[in-house]
Amino acid sequence: MSFKQALKNNLPAPLFHFLxxxxxxxxxxxxxxxxxxxxxxxxxxxxxxxxxxxxxINMGNExxxxxxxxxxxxxxDSILDIGCGIGRKxxxxxxxxxxxxxxxxxxxxxxxxDWLLRNVTSExxxxxxxxxxxxxxxxxxxxxxxxxxxxLPFPDASFDIVALWSVFTHMFPRDIAHYLxxxxxxxxxxxxxxxxxxxxNDEILALMQDSKTDVNFAYQLENxxxxxxxxxxxxxxxxxxxxRRVYEDLRLxxxxxxxxGWSKHTPYPGTDTINLQDIVIAQKK
Ligand SMILES: C[S@@+](CC[C@H](N)C(=O)[O-])C[C@H]1O[C@@H](n2cnc3c(N)ncnc32)[C@H](O)[C@@H]1O
Numbered sequence: 001m002s003f004k005q006a007l008k009n010n011l012p013a014p015l016f017h018f019l020x021x022x023x024x025x026x027x028x029x030x031x032x033x034x035x036x037x038x039x040x041x042x043x044x045x046x047x048x049x050x051x052x053x054x055x056x057i058n059m060g061n062e063x064x065x066x067x068x069x070x071x072x073x074x075x076x077d078s079i080l081d082i083g084c085g086i087g088r089k090x091x092x093x094x095x096x097x098x099x100x101x102x103x104x105x106x107x108x109x110x111x112x113x114d115w116l117l118r119n120v121t122s123e124x125x126x127x128x129x130x131x132x133x134x135x136x137x138x139x140x141x142x143x144x145x146x147x148x149x150x151x152l153p154f155p156d157a158s159f160d161i162v163a164l165w166s167v168f169t170h171m172f173p174r175d176i177a178h179y180l181x182x183x184x185x186x187x188x189x190x191x192x193x194x195x196x197x198x199x200x201n202d203e204i205l206a207l208m209q210d211s212k213t214d215v216n217f218a219y220q221l222e223n224x225x226x227x228x229x230x231x232x233x234x235x236x237x238x239x240x241x242x243x244r245r246v247y248e249d250l251r252l253x254x255x256x257x258x259x260x261g262w263s264k265h266t267p268y269p270g271t272d273t274i275n276l277q278d279i280v281i282a283q284k285k
Contacts, residue, residue: 004020008228008234010230027043028043028044038092039119047112048086060091060092062272065271066268066275068096070281071281075100075101078103079160080161083108084106085112088165093127094120094127099126101126105127105128105129107129108131108133108135109140113131116129135147147178147179149178155186158186160187162192164193164195165195167196168238169198169277170236171236172233173223177246180252187284189285190284193281193284196260196277196278196279197277197279198215199237199240199243213263213264214262214263215262224237240257252282252284253282253284253285254282255283258279258281260275260276261275
């Protein structure tokens with residue numbers, strides 16, 4: 001187990017986050033932000049993934065290509081990005097989406113939303129961001145609301161695309177099912193949901209038992225597995241067959257299950273960082 005994982009497995013989330021911020025605050029004093037690449041947050045605010053300018057830019061560009069080629073995102077689409085973090089996958093859309101489009105980013109961590117409102121919405125009025133104070137033991141341990149009670153604050157059939165990148169990998173199955181029911185409601189017929197997961201099936205469990213996967217979901221919980229019994233939301237994996245049934249029941253037709261690099265599958269071309277996790281693309285019937 002890495003030192004970082006050992007800290008996560010033993011410390012309360014706020015203390016872990018505080019300690020994790022220290023090196024990136026120091027690094028930020030010496031590294032110059034790249035210019036000409038759109039807004040880029042300071043390293044210590046990259047709480048939602050690797051703290052590196054290069055990674056931030058590459059991951060955004062990779063996602064934009066994937067949106068265009070695999071998900072079929074069009075320049076005039078309305079997009080809801082649930083768990084948008086600090087906007088790693090938002091910035092490249094600034095040039096791609098046209099003035100007819102709408103992009104809404106939601107997150108439960110206020111730091112990212114505040115930064116995005118100040119640095120993105122101020123210049124791009126079609127990009128808006130909302131903070132929802134939802135509890136997550138890892139990301140928002142003082143949150144007042146429960147995921148299982150979320151009502152997305154939008155009318156039925158509002159969006160062409162709903163995206164959740166590395167969000168369901170931090171949520172329990174019952175909450176995922178509830179989010180998917182809300183997503184199905186706000187999607188237009190023919191619209192698509194793209195979401196990443198850690199999926200378990202017999203083949204992947206066998207690989208994991210032989211220590212051949214990059215992530216070891218060693219702890220069994222109710223209907224899911226985690227890497228971290230202290231803070232299960234650190235990383236959660238769900239059952240593949242269960243998820244397929246949830247999609248079917250909600251009239252979300254899975255079009256692609258792209259198993260990821262974490263379980264030694266070959267990623268979708270050009271998506272080495274985002275398709276480390278498994279990606280499911282489904283269409284609202
Ligand atoms: C690993 S980060 C990914 C951020 C971003 N989607 C990306 O791929 O760069 C996970 C994000 O999910 C958010 N999150 C966790 N639980 C959530 C929930 N129940 N509802 C919405 N967002 C949530 C966290 O605050 C965090 O920003």
